Amino acid sequence: MSKSERPNPLFRNLNAKVASIPMILTASVVFVGGTLWTVLYSFTNSKLLPRLNFVGLDQYYRLWATPRWLVSIENLLIYGAISLVFSLVIGFLLAALLDQKIRFEDTFRTIFLYPFALSFIVTGLVWQWLLNPDFGIQHVVRDLGWTSFSFDPLYNSSIVIYGISIAALWQGTGLIMCLMLAGLRGIDEDIWKAARVDGIPMWKTYLFIVIPMMRPVFITTLVIIASGIVKVYDLVVAQTSGGPGIASEVPAKYVYDYMFFAQNLGQGFAASTMMLLSVVIVIVPWAYLEFGGKKRG
Amino acid sequence: TDLEVTHWWTSGGEAAAVAELAKAFDATGNHWVDGAIAGSGGTARPIMISRITGGDPMGATQFNHGRQAEELVQAGLMRDLTDVATKGKWTEIVRPKSLLDSCIIDGKIYCVPVNIHSWQWLWLSNEAFAKAGVPMPKDWNEFVAAAPALEKAGIIPLAVGGQAWQSSGAFDVLLAAVGGSDAFLKVYKDKDAKFAAGPEIAKVFKAADDARKMAKNTNVQDWNQATNLVITGKAGGQIMGDWAQGEFQVAGKVAGKDYTCLPGLGLNEVIATGGDAFYFPLLKDADKSKAQEVLAETLLDPKTQVAFNLKKGSLPVRGDVDLNAANDCMKKGLAILAKGAVIPWTDQLMSQDTQKQKEDLFAEFFAKPDMTVEEAQKRFADLIAAAD
Amino acid sequence: MGMAAANGTSVSIQDLSLNFGAVSVLQTLNLDVAEGEFIVLLGPSGCGKSTLLNCIAGLLDISEGRIFIKGKNVTWEEPKDRGIGMVFQSYALYPQMTVEKNLSFGLRVAGVPKDEIAKRIARAAEILQIEPLLQRKPAALSGGQRQRVAIGRALVRDVDVFLFDEPLSNLDAKLRSELRVEIKLLHRKLQNTMIYVTHDQIEAMTLADRIAVMRGGVIQQLDAPQTIYNRPVNRFVAGFLGSPAMNFLEGQLEAGSTFKTDGVSVPLERYAFDGTERPTGACVLGIRPEHIAFGEAAKSMPFSASGSVEIVEPMGSDTLVWTKLGGRNLSFRVEAERTLRSGDPVQFGFDPARASLFDAATGNRL
Amino acid sequence: MGMAAANGTSVSIQDLSLNFGAVSVLQTLNLDVAEGEFIVLLGPSGCGKSTLLNCIAGLLDISEGRIFIKGKNVTWEEPKDRGIGMVFQSYALYPQMTVEKNLSFGLRVAGVPKDEIAKRIARAAEILQIEPLLQRKPAALSGGQRQRVAIGRALVRDVDVFLFDEPLSNLDAKLRSELRVEIKLLHRKLQNTMIYVTHDQIEAMTLADRIAVMRGGVIQQLDAPQTIYNRPVNRFVAGFLGSPAMNFLEGQLEAGSTFKTDGVSVPLERYAFDGTERPTGACVLGIRPEHIAFGEAAKSMPFSASGSVEIVEPMGSDTLVWTKLGGRNLSFRVEAERTLRSGDPVQFGFDPARASLFDAATGNRL
Amino acid sequence: MADPAVPLPAGAGAAEREALGPRGPKPRHVFSRRNIFLYGTLFVVAVYYLLPLYVMVVTSLKGMPEIRLGNIFSPPLEITFEPWVKAWATACTGLNCDGLSRGFWNSVRITVPSVLLSIAIASVNGYALANWRFKGADTFFVILIVGAFIPYQVMIYPIVIILREIGLYGSLSGLVIVHSIFGMPILTLLFRNYFASMPEELFRAARVDGAGFWGIFLRIMAPMSLPIFVVAIILQVTGIWNDFLFGVVYTRPDTYPMTVQLNNIVNSVQGVKEYNVNMAATILTGLVPLIVYFISGKLFVRGIAAGAVKG
């Protein structure tokens, strides 16, 4: 009898392992390696070039004493909550509307998706115009006789972060819609039939049957949105450059500014380490629960 | 020999100016390979630094002269130009001298300054003042006094765009104008934190407070949008560098008739000698190294200097050139320069890190009316204390 | 019962047609189902049974015709407004819900009180023997378990008309006969109309008040089970029902009273012809295996012959014996304990009154 | 055939266990299948039949034990290296491929020449009557049509061992019996090993060389069909096989030779006890409906009684009659034309030699 | 059978039959409440999405003086296509005044292999993770997911070091690798989750059919995943086509992508901003992804796994 014993586990699924080499390399060399490198240099006073000149936790003390960093964190939380909720809701609603076997589906889909194709460098400018109280929407509405109308989200420190979200949703929901649509298209027709016979109203079918079935898609979407939130940068730069004042600063911008404008790599690395640390604390346990252990997502 | 030159001059005027440099360089039998990257130093610098540290350096690259390239030099990645400089007697021809000083690290010269940009200008709209029925102010104080009248006429007295560097720059200009050149140097060069917390600087903060009140209705981001407010008479004035002039010109406005410029805000007529310089990474290829020398010489050639700066709207780095073609405002600047009323600019005095923090502070100060002058000054002093 | 319970028409289908693009699946189909009646749809795979159920449920857009349920024209109604419950051939369970949620979801949406829901689920779970599975998700169920849940989902609903698409096909014989009885009892108790697709003849015979035999989207015969079984209207129906299948002998009808084929002649005096006139010509004689007597009993039959055993197929409770008559295969059924062997000589015979005669060309009953 | 063709062990399963997390589905199961043998797995829904097939195919990672195919330990082999073909209970058709592509996929992967592929497909399509469907996609097929395609996918492959998971469950009776014959013929021709899950008793009885009756992941009895049918090893097997099901009478075994319950006593002289000693105590007597004689015939039986008809169930070819014996329901089978009515008095009896006796506590055969 | 109570059987007069109410397919009213709601909502939302585009197009057709003075919403008084021509053909990047056209082919050369490679790698990863799990795979996957949250800028220097060490710095293949690396987390997740929701029996059937790791992937799983491939294409084409940072950091000037020109046109800090040219350039740059969206959108097939399994 050949091979009566359990074969060497190393060679089981060999093809799968070979195929995963790029992933394994990326994960271990680039992400783990790069992250460790970053963390290491966050304890130095590197300026323009990374140099191993350790200063302990100095960069971190300074980071947490900086008002701009604190504002950034607060903004990220608000912005994150808004864009998470609204892009999921709007993206799903649009996908559900498009899934009603409508005419011109292609056209509508492309309309909702096109903002995603446009560089934010300029669309940010357009939104800045649209939201500008002097010649944007407020101006137009006032010209129509509604003189008390006020809509200047980008120029009002207390609501600027909400204003930024408007453009963020404009740009991002199209992709979310496509993801949702892809998920909806994978649902078996018979499920719809069963729900119709059961007399379950359309919205309940979506809410209680279809959405749970689309759980994997939602998780993908969630990660895409969340990683987009943590990395948000262009959008803010294009619309407000963090203004008015520092009212719309975000952590990624802090990292970028301190790494490249301020040429203080150590500070930038410290900030990004803090960002990564919080991501790890949230993501890793969740990801293990979600992806580890059981076979099916 | 082909030599790749990276820089962030990409707008119309700037590009035209670069073309002059290229033309001059090409005339020497070499070839200028253009590597333009727009979006200010913040975008361009990581690219340049990556290229240099990644082992794929360009032939020459622009930096703001000052302390941006310090570490690259210390890491031994940049080329020492001392021999070229001695041959070309740069120490004698470059004016003001402080410009070349910024290129010297450990006694060696590492860069070639090519122009001077000055920040110290107040641009005023004649139309706006006419409309408000007040005479054209001759200095900052008169301007502040005229503000209520302007406001009454529905005009924003002072346009300050939303980007952080605009407010921070405006403060620096106020510091040099209201506080005077000495105060400016004491704070930024000597980093005298006690002085920065003192009453003299409090005056400057008072002026900055005026400025922020006057600017509170500016609902634009970009500096040129702010300039546009002045051009169209929607704003009374703007504190901005000499590059603003390009906007007025393009809009067909005539200095003196449609707009007025007050160097040093009319209080302290000095010119800060900020500007751009070229650095040369150390190359292995001998031919290219040779070409680098040629380029360095070409950049300081009088003809090149004139041609370049006329297009760029900035001032040449050598005094022995003829600039008849310059306009009113530019001539004012040249006159000041000739008088020797110059101060070094912040790029030369402080690290980018400190400057960035300063930007953050003033961005907040200008945007937040409830931030007190005292608080701002205290944070400013702290920042100066920690500056390097 | 059946007709007894009928106090009106429950489901009435008039001139129904349905095409999938160019493929025409149902053709001007008419069907009236009395209130409380149990109709079974039988037919070869792909004949349009599921499609018909889907049309009744309102899940497919029909091409032509009308559908009435309880006297109301529901042709354009939504499925939920038709008062129907349905079990799908592909189960269509909600994969993210536990079995219990699967069962209760429709009720909760309809606002049925909590305790009522619990009661109904408990009952359905008991009937279907799925109590231990209530907290599992469909993915952790076996094929038959899934099917039972699908049935349960229809059972808990309180509707006038139940539509079942092969509900028992994946279950083992024991459970199937138990559920068959349960469905029958349920029907008796609820007195609601049931339209039931199956391919199991026992199910069809025991459950149905009437059976509709379909073929290629057309109903061939709609009658009481015994009628369909004993007096099929055409050769297709005759051959389709019955397992083991009916024996067919091609031959000639002579003088309207004798069937002749390859040296065999069967007297037809006792055969009840459909019309009054006696046809002649090419025809097919059909006789069911269980109607063929064997051994001594054969001798007393109006027609008898002898041959030798070709194949013996034991089927548990009985054994099927294959022999030849007039050169054609003929099977008959004997008790399981009869030990016959290939080659054994046999005597067999039948009563032509129990046979069926079909026109060879049209296949219609003569 | 069957054993005759066996010249070695084809599939051998040793101490196989499988758990889904905490749920143990198969428990140290042993099964040896001879080469060329046709094994049918029978068992209630959820007993682990599909799971066992999946383990043999190498589609589930087993928890414990070994699997040999053709003498080779394949416990850790890839499914494709095991020389098996499989039909899935859930069909698992490739939705994006036409029927033809579905059938040819495995062959194309294996690099079979084009004309050979075409030939095999043509043959399978003919057997399964799916020629007109070859260019359709699965979504445009009816349930039964899909199932036939799934069978075809296994048929076209040239493997040693075929695994069928309820392959005929969604087909109509006619097609099913046709396919049953085809599978039998195929088996005879190819002489390959077949492991076949079904819940259809006729299929099991007619196809199997041996039947394995499973329950809760354990094989209860593995024997030739007739043995299983006539001498079930325990009450579960007895009750599971046979449709209509065996009648069970609970009672007492007295002096090892009489069965007593509620005023009825059945002499057991003719009963062949499993062991040599005569047990006594609580026991269950099982008798199949078709072994109960009725009317005149009953009188000659070693045991006979009389009662009245409770329910009559016509089943087409026969009729099932329910009466009572010792207070318990008892069913027996009569010919379909016997017209009995509820309430009619009946005389019935049986030969205890054909009955089965089970221990009341353990359920084992006595 | 007995005569039915309400509906009349065949034989009733035509007029009577008409009185029985609806027959035939349910008519689809163009102005049903559902349609009004559906298309109304879509229309309103579409307007919101199109408003900025309108402003961009209108602005790109105006001359600079008009922009300086006018209302951003007003249509151009005098339509000029000069900004478009300029954006495409004459706008300067430093000294090279040939507009976006210069980088167009570079962008194509970068985007095509990067999109193909990154999707190829990620889809295989996702497939391996969903169907061929091996020990430790989860750990790498979790790392990958966390990697999705790392701001790109932080990784610039480490990647410079890595590329320098493997000798690919400055080459096109280096850039392709970088795009594949940064595309990997999200794409892998995308594919893994989609494959995991496919019926498992299909995968099993293919294994029995003798298809191996690659056979199953290429012939069974991939064709069944068209919608998610479309999403992946959308993500990657957009991301890579619009990428500026990597394109400029990890290549040389002769292979700079179109976005470098776009950036140069748009991002000149000092000097005149030509809004009309900026708008035209942005729209021009976006055209390629847009075309890809429109074409690949057809692949959003309905009920992709329909008929595969029952249950």
Ligand SMILES: Nc1ncnc2c1ncn2[C@@H]1O[C@H](COP(=O)(O)OP(=O)(O)OP(=O)(O)O)[C@@H](O)[C@H]1O
């Ligand atoms: N993924 C799973 N997780 C947990 N339990 C499972 C899982 N899959 C199957 N089971 C359980 O394992 C048992 C055996 O399942 P299996 O599918 O083998 O049954 P079966 O004998 O094929 O039944 P059927 O005749 O209904 O198809 C069932 O009780 C089922 O509920």
Ligand SMILES: Nc1ncnc2c1ncn2[C@@H]1O[C@H](COP(=O)(O)OP(=O)(O)OP(=O)(O)O)[C@@H](O)[C@H]1O
């Ligand atoms: N979407 C479709 N497009 C084209 N033809 C279809 C479609 N759905 C079903 N059909 C065809 O319509 C016919 C009827 O299908 P239906 O599902 O009603 O059969 P059925 O009687 O339920 O068969 P089964 O007993 O096998 O389930 C079949 O021939 C089938 O191939």
Ligand SMILES: [Mg+2]
């Ligand atoms: Mg069907």
Ligand SMILES: [Mg+2]
């Ligand atoms: Mg099963």
